[in-house]
Amino acid sequence: MTPILAQTTGPAYTRIYSYGAARGENAVPNDDLIGPIDSSDEWIRQRTGIVTRTRAVAETDAIDLSTLAAAEAIEKSGVAPSDIDLVIVATISNPKQSPSVSAIVADRVGANPAAAYDINAACAGYAYAITQADALIRSGAARYALVIGAEKLSDIVDPADRSISFLLGDGAGAAVVGPSDTPAISPAVWGSDGSNAEAVGMNHTLTEFRDGAAPWPTLRQEGPKVFRWAVWEMAKVAREALDRAGIEAADLAAFIPHQANMRIIDEFAKQLKLPETTVIARDIETTGNTSAASIPLATHRLLQEHPELSGGLALQIGFGAGLVFAAQVVVLP
Numbered sequence: 261m262t263p264i265l266a267q268t269t270g271p272a273y274t275r276i277y278s279y280g281a282a283r284g285e286n287a288v289p290n291d292d293l294i295g296p297i298d299s300s301d302e303w304i305r306q307r308t309g310i311v312t313r314t315r316a317v318a319e320t321d322a323i324d325l326s327t328l329a330a331a332e333a334i335e336k337s338g339v340a341p342s343d344i345d346l347v348i349v350a351t352i353s354n355p356k357q358s359p360s361v362s363a364i365v366a367d368r369v370g371a372n373p374a375a376a377y378d379i380n381a382a383c384a385g386y387a388y389a390i391t392q393a394d395a396l397i398r399s400g401a402a403r404y405a406l407v408i409g410a411e412k413l414s415d416i417v418d419p420a421d422r423s424i425s426f427l428l429g430d431g432a433g434a435a436v437v438g439p440s441d442t443p444a445i446s447p448a449v450w451g452s453d454g455s456n457a458e459a460v461g462m463n464h465t466l467t468e469f470r471d472g473a474a475p476w477p478t479l480r481q482e483g484p485k486v487f488r489w490a491v492w493e494m495a496k497v498a499r500e501a502l503d504r505a506g507i508e509a510a511d512l513a514a515f516i517p518h519q520a521n522m523r524i525i526d527e528f529a530k531q532l533k534l535p536e537t538t539v540i541a542r543d544i545e546t547t548g549n550t551s552a553a554s555i556p557l558a559t560h561r562l563l564q565e566h567p568e569l570s571g572g573l574a575l576q577i578g579f580g581a582g583l584v585f586a587a588q589v590v591v592l593p
Contacts, residue, residue: 268400275444280332284430309522313429313548341370350385383580385552429548433556446505513572
């Protein structure tokens with residue numbers, strides 16, 4: 261008779277314990293970027309809401325930014341680094357295809373021999389990673405997870421590209437996730453639309469660059485197409501996430517969307533009919549669009565500026581290249 265395999269089970273619920281953040285060392289105002297794209301500070305502000313963005317120096321990479329953000333999150337969490345047994349990093353800007361950012365960061369912060377892996381879900385990456393951490397902890401596969409969204413996008417932008425280059429910044433945001441006595445991370449609404457894969461992403465492959473057939477790969481997007489998709493389709497996803505959480509928009513203490521564009525954020529708020537009491541994250545104004553890092557960075561800043569939000573409900577939604585998306589409601593630590 262074949263033996264029956266043992267299975268693990270974990271806690272019924274999970275929650276986010278803490279956040280950490282690291283931004284690029286340099287504040288880059290619009291005026292520093294307008295020359296190559298033949299634009300103006302006013303044009304960028306009107307279309308994106310960005311006044312300045314943070315970018316890292318040449319010597320700093322996504323691993324360094326991840327380590328700084330992780331160290332803060334761990335310190336605030338009250339969880340010993342050695343008790344963290346899962347590290348997930350969401351990024352599209354690992355300086356190397358291998359090894360993973362997560363394995364190196366796990367070692368740097370004292371979490372060896374935690375399970376560690378990277379995911380690439382672009383601007384939805386952090387929300388994807390939170391979804392996975394929640395599920396893995398509740399399954400018993402891990403106890404405490406370190407989740408990081410990290411990007412050094414300044415390495416993969418073309419300063420002369422008018423579609424996306426002026427939007428992007430560098431940074432990392434981290435969260436520690438662990439068991440909870442009550443539900444504090446709702447079921448996610450996530451998915452993809454690969455039929456629109458060409459709407460945003462890299463313009464060339466590394467193989468083409470190696471063979472001299474194309475320049476260094478950089479990000480580009482079909483701005484109007486992405487804007488329409490984000491505003492109309494993602495508003496539906498956000499409403500579905502509220503339904504799955506069993507709450508209404510009026511119950512939200514905060515709304516933390518991916519910091520893609522201030523116009524998208526404003527339209528989101530209008531579509532969702534958010535009450536005036538809901539605090540909306542607008543970190544993009546001084547940080548820029550940091551892809552997978554944008555939600556945790558925005559959350560970190562929101563809690564610094566509004567500590568009264570602690571214990572409140574926040575709807576977070578990420579969306580980007582793929583096209584991919586993910587949304588869930590979380591209780592703020």
